[in-house]
Amino acid sequence: MKPRGLLSRIALALGLVFLYVPIISMIVFSFNNSRLVTVWDAAHSPTLKWYGVLLHNEQILTAAWLSIRIALTAASAAVVLGTLAGVALARFGAYRGRMLLAGMVTAPIVMPEVITGLSLLLLFVALGQLIGWPKGVGAVTIALAHITFCMAYVTVVVQSRLAGFDESLEEAAMDLGARPLKVFFRITLPLILPAIASGWLLAFTLSWDDLVITQFVAGPGSSTLPMVVFSKVRFGVTPDVNALATILVLLVATGIAISSLWMRYQQRRRERDLQLAAAANL
Amino acid sequence: MAVRLSQAMGRRLIAAVPTLWLLVLFLIPFLIVFRISFSEVRLAIPPYTPLLSWHHGAPHIEVHWSAYSFLFTDPMYVSSYLYSLKVAAVSTLCCLLIGYPMAYAIARASTATRPLLLMLIVLPFWTSFLLRVYAWIGLLNNNGVINNVLLSLGVIHHPLALLQTDFAVYIGIVYSYLPFMILPLYANLEKHDPALLEAAADLGARPWRAFLAVTLPQSLPGIAAGSLLVFIPAVGEYVIPTLLGRPDQLMIGRVLSDEFFENRDWPVASAVAILILLLLIVPIMLFQRVERRQLEAAQ
Amino acid sequence: MSSQATPAAPPAPASGPDSAYVRIRDVSKKFGGITAVDHVSLDIRRGEIFCLLGGSGSGKTTLLRMLAGFETPTAGTIEIDGQDLSRVPPYERPVNMMFQSYALFPHMSVERNVAFGLEQEHLGRDAIRRQVGEILEIVKMSGYGARKPHQLSGGQRQRVALARALVKRPKLLLLDEPLAALDRKLREHTQFELLNIQQRLGVTFIVVTHDQEEAMTLGTRLGVMNRGCIVQVGTPSDIYESPASRFVADFIGSVNMFEGQVYANGADGLCIRSADLGCTVRAERAAGCPRGATVWAAIRPEKIQIARAAAGTAAAPAENLVAGTVREIAYMGDTSIYLVRLDSGSMLRVTLPNVLRGAEGPIAREERVWLSWHGSSPVVLTE
Numbered sequence: 020m021k022p023r024g025l026l027s028r029i030a031l032a033l034g035l036v037f038l039y040v041p042i043i044s045m046i047v048f049s050f051n052n053s054r055l056v057t058v059w060d061a062a063h064s065p066t067l068k069w070y071g072v073l074l075h076n077e078q079i080l081t082a083a084w085l086s087i088r089i090a091l092t093a094a095s096a097a098v099v100l101g102t103l104a105g106v107a108l109a110r111f112g113a114y115r116g117r118m119l120l121a122g123m124v125t126a127p128i129v130m131p132e133v134i135t136g137l138s139l140l141l142l143f144v145a146l147g148q149l150i151g152w153p154k155g156v157g158a159v160t161i162a163l164a165h166i167t168f169c170m171a172y173v174t175v176v177v178q179s180r181l182a183g184f185d186e187s188l189e190e191a192a193m194d195l196g197a198r199p200l201k202v203f204f205r206i207t208l209p210l211i212l213p214a215i216a217s218g219w220l221l222a223f224t225l226s227w228d229d230l231v232i233t234q235f236v237a238g239p240g241s242s243t244l245p246m247v248v249f250s251k252v253r254f255g256v257t258p259d260v261n262a263l264a265t266i267l268v269l270l271v272a273t274g275i276a277i278s279s280l281w282m283r284y285q286q287r288r289r290e291r292d293l294q295l296a297a298a299a300n301l
Numbered sequence: 302m303a304v305r306l307s308q309a310m311g312r313r314l315i316a317a318v319p320t321l322w323l324l325v326l327f328l329i330p331f332l333i334v335f336r337i338s339f340s341e342v343r344l345a346i347p348p349y350t351p352l353l354s355w356h357h358g359a360p361h362i363e364v365h366w367s368a369y370s371f372l373f374t375d376p377m378y379v380s381s382y383l384y385s386l387k388v389a390a391v392s393t394l395c396c397l398l399i400g401y402p403m404a405y406a407i408a409r410a411s412t413a414t415r416p417l418l419l420m421l422i423v424l425p426f427w428t429s430f431l432l433r434v435y436a437w438i439g440l441l442n443n444n445g446v447i448n449n450v451l452l453s454l455g456v457i458h459h460p461l462a463l464l465q466t467d468f469a470v471y472i473g474i475v476y477s478y479l480p481f482m483i484l485p486l487y488a489n490l491e492k493h494d495p496a497l498l499e500a501a502a503d504l505g506a507r508p509w510r511a512f513l514a515v516t517l518p519q520s521l522p523g524i525a526a527g528s529l530l531v532f533i534p535a536v537g538e539y540v541i542p543t544l545l546g547r548p549d550q551l552m553i554g555r556v557l558s559d560e561f562f563e564n565r566d567w568p569v570a571s572a573v574a575i576l577i578l579l580l581l582i583v584p585i586m587l588f589q590r591v592e593r594r595q596l597e598a599a600q
Numbered sequence: 601m602s603s604q605a606t607p608a609a610p611p612a613p614a615s616g617p618d619s620a621y622v623r624i625r626d627v628s629k630k631f632g633g634i635t636a637v638d639h640v641s642l643d644i645r646r647g648e649i650f651c652l653l654g655g656s657g658s659g660k661t662t663l664l665r666m667l668a669g670f671e672t673p674t675a676g677t678i679e680i681d682g683q684d685l686s687r688v689p690p691y692e693r694p695v696n697m698m699f700q701s702y703a704l705f706p707h708m709s710v711e712r713n714v715a716f717g718l719e720q721e722h723l724g725r726d727a728i729r730r731q732v733g734e735i736l737e738i739v740k741m742s743g744y745g746a747r748k749p750h751q752l753s754g755g756q757r758q759r760v761a762l763a764r765a766l767v768k769r770p771k772l773l774l775l776d777e778p779l780a781a782l783d784r785k786l787r788e789h790t791q792f793e794l795l796n797i798q799q800r801l802g803v804t805f806i807v808v809t810h811d812q813e814e815a816m817t818l819g820t821r822l823g824v825m826n827r828g829c830i831v832q833v834g835t836p837s838d839i840y841e842s843p844a845s846r847f848v849a850d851f852i853g854s855v856n857m858f859e860g861q862v863y864a865n866g867a868d869g870l871c872i873r874s875a876d877l878g879c880t881v882r883a884e885r886a887a888g889c890p891r892g893a894t895v896w897a898a899i900r901p902e903k904i905q906i907a908r909a910a911a912g913t914a915a916a917p918a919e920n921l922v923a924g925t926v927r928e929i930a931y932m933g934d935t936s937i938y939l940v941r942l943d944s945g946s947m948l949r950v951t952l953p954n955v956l957r958g959a960e961g962p963i964a965r966e967e968r969v970w971l972s973w974h975g976s977s978p979v980v981l982t983e
Contacts, residue, residue, distance in 0.1 A: 027402040027406040030399070030406065031403045031407065034399055034400075034402075035403075035422075039425075040440070041433060041436035042425065042433065044436060044439060045432070045435075100318065100319045107316035111312055111315075111316060114316065119320060120316065120323070122589075123320070123323040123324070123327050123328060126585070129533050131533070132539065133574070133577075134537065134578060137334060137557065137570060138327075138334045138574070139326065139330050141334055141567070145333055145347075166326075167323070167327060170322070185701050187700075187701055188703045191703035191764075192705070193691045194670075194690050194691070194695075194696055194765075195720060195768065196691045196692075196721060196768070197720050199311060210706070228431070230431055230540060231539050231540065231558075245429070245431050248432065249431060249540070252438065264428075264429065264436070267428055267429055267432065271424065275424055279417075279420055283416075289750070292748070292750055293750070295751050296751050296753050297753070308689070
């Protein structure tokens with residue numbers, strides 16, 4: 020038993036090093052003075068120079084603002100659509116059309132992004148010819164595309180949360196006199212709220228991060244942050260991207276740290292409650 | 302009766318909204334791709350021949366196979382198709398070999414440290430995918446971190462060409478998709494009953510035998526889910542080979558994008574999309590089955 | 601809606617004991633091609649505890665869900681207190697249910713859980729608080745109102761679920777396996793408490809269970825279900841002592857059953873010759889079977905005496921008397937179970953109470969014994 024446990028632990032440690040070395044090197048070099056991204060200029064580093072450059076880069080700031088607006092829209096709409104789909108799949112039994120929805124809803128998750136992007140652009144072109152809308156591609160078409168692939172993830176999260184809950188909870192509410200709409204808002208929604216929240220975060224991140232699909236459905240003047248970054252790094256490394264990466268990593272790390280502290284607090288409370296319940300058994 | 306009716310209407314509405322959305326923004330677009338793949342390119346708006354045309358007042362369906370025959374006759378396409386398969390398969394295998402012991406170690410860790418370890422695995426996923434791939438440019442460059450370290454240690458005397466190689470693509474894919482392998486594996490391994498290994502040991506199996514006979518077969522669903530989650534997107538990968546890979550050997554996702562944006566050949570781009578899907582249809586259906594089983598097990 | 605606010609039914613049945621309060625008429629339910637409930641008709645009286653007893657897949661839960669309104673009958677009607685409810689949605693029925701899983705809302709406190717049903721009737725806040733307080737008092741859960749369900753033990757959750765279902769004073773309370781989630785010690789205690797509360801409030805109960813012990817102690821009457829049909833309705837002792845079919849005899853308790861032919865039927869009962877048993881069975885309380893008919897004689901294991909020597913050899917050719925060899929003895933504490941191989945080769949099960957502590961010379965394995973029973977014990981079954 021021992022040697023194998025040791026072996027897998029060494030593998031875990033090495034794997035974590037592998038996962039974090041690139042991120043740490045980005046952070047370190049974001050404080051490097053040299054234009055040559057990978058050569059450490061010991062004389063003048065560390066410096067916050069590239070953070071200043073980044074914050075004065077009009078193009079990046081505009082793109083980041085557009086990305087934030089699209090991600091907010093896409094995540095919020097995807098949460099609504101994904102919750103409806105999750106409820107339908109988990110609670111409506113074997114209704115007609117369930118197979119269709121179930122098949123379509125998970126497909127965008129596994130579909131290669133180039134195909135999703137191409138097909139959506141071709142749809143927008145065809146719609147533009149057929150009904151005159153959309154007039155062209157841009158922020159609106161990007162948002163529509165993002166909603167479509169984000170809702171798939173929300174559906175999966177909501178559906179599996181609902182599957183973990185006994186349907187008799189909703190039946191009990193109905194039995195006690197609550198009408199279906201009231202049952203949804205008083206019982207179902209509060210129960211799946213954590214899933215909806217994590218679905219929203221997931222959708223926001225995916226939308227914020229997407230490059231390939233966005234490239235297809237974006238137009239001139241609607242460059243998102245990943246598009247700007249991609250065009251920058253494709254033709255050479257630029258140190259201000261390191262600064263951008265550092266800021267993003269810090270934001271995410273803080274968010275995750277706060278949420279895991281919160282989860283630990285919840286966990287402690289649950290354990291205390293369980294002891295209370297056990298004591299009541301006497 | 303009226304109440305029942307309105308309830309049924311409400312349900313229908315709830316199911317109809319997402320279904321309609323996906324019909325319009327997922328299924329129909331896909332059918333459009335399918336249909337354009339049977340057209341010929343032309344200099345017009347839109348840049349392809351219509352499927353339905355009118356000859357002397359009668360409808361006439363035009364099906365062109367030229368996009369497909371073009372793909373099969375030009376060796377560039379065939380080789381990029383096979384190359385994508387190879388890259389995806391090798392990367393998946395590497396992910397499995399690296400991810401399995403990691404997932405195993407996390408599943409075996411104490412309950413106190415497990416959430417921390419899982420968070421460490423997931424955290425990179427929440428940071429930008431693009432920036433994480435970009436980070437490897439800085440590491441693999443001729444004057445990048447790895448070469449600098451090796452040179453200063455005296456291991457090598459000339460910088461190694463690491464960037465723009467197959468190796469760089471493997472690194473990039475394994476790096477980006479490793480969490481997708483580890484998480485399903487962990488979810489599976491965590492549920493294993495340690496008493497089974499004890500029973501195997503009790504019956505005289507040495508640790509390695511017990512692992513091969515008990516743990517490994519039980520973790521097959523996790524292996525399947527993780528491998529498919531890596532393999533499927535890896536086949537159509539665009540960003541990683543573009544930033545890290547060889548300029549002389551494109552992957553199929555890049556071919557599709559180039560056909561569309563550079564050559565403006567919509568029928569060929571569509572045909573490439575259909576061929577990628579044909580390649581992935583079996584893995585995708587397998588994946589959906591694994592997922593459905595897991596969801597049912599949860600219920 | 602107003603029907604839900606009906607005040608508590610009076611403890612004593614107002615109408616005659618035989619008049620049906622819940623009237624189930626020819627109800628069937630099909631799911632696709634499968635018939636879950638098959639032409640069931642049933643009358644349930646006001647104030648009684650009626651137990652639907654059956655194995656899994658017998659249709660008992662489907663029948664209960666139709667009473668609650670979660671399923672609509674494919675055919676037939678359900679009337680409660682003269683009102684046809686077959687197609688009334690669950691939230692408009694004067695019926696409440698206690699779920700097997702209790703289905704307590706995890707995000708609400710005990711108080712909020714219990715108040716939920718009253719809130720749907722738009723009662724005033726004070727009225728709700730008072731009624732919640734009262735019912736929590738009755739189930740002995742006052743003082744736990746602020747707790748969340750996961751802070752309660754299993755027995756406490758059960759009581760909260762009961763309070764939540766009772767607080768609306770339903771005309772009919774449905775209980776789905778009410779004791780299944782409790783451990784053995786707690787079950788017995790809860791069982792009596794449930795009876796107590798039912799008598800106090802006078803609400804009509806319908807209990808669904810697969811556990812015969814639960815059904816026998818709780819129920820004033822039982823309905824045994826099999827494959828979607830009610831196969832027998834009666835008091836617990838009716839069903840145990842006079843089962844109507846081999847299924848019921850076998851399903852409730854354990855039984856020794858032997859096939860045989862009727863060769864005499866007179867005023868003093870039937871005589872059955874059984875090759876399986878190797879003796880003649882005289883069943884005093886049976887009639888109406890023609891000679892030569894194939895029937896089954898069912899004898900409960902506790903109604904058989906066991907002795908080393910044949911008693912009453914004076915009686916004419918061995919009736920209700922058979923010899924065999926003890927093959928197994930299982931000591932259960934209060935009783936012992938003997939498995940006896942008869943000379944005919946069949947096995948017979950006998951249960952004897954262990955009356956004396958450390959009795960001397962108990963019957964041992966492989967001993968030769970005589971088995972006998974009273975003429976009133978055998979039940980003759982034709983189906």
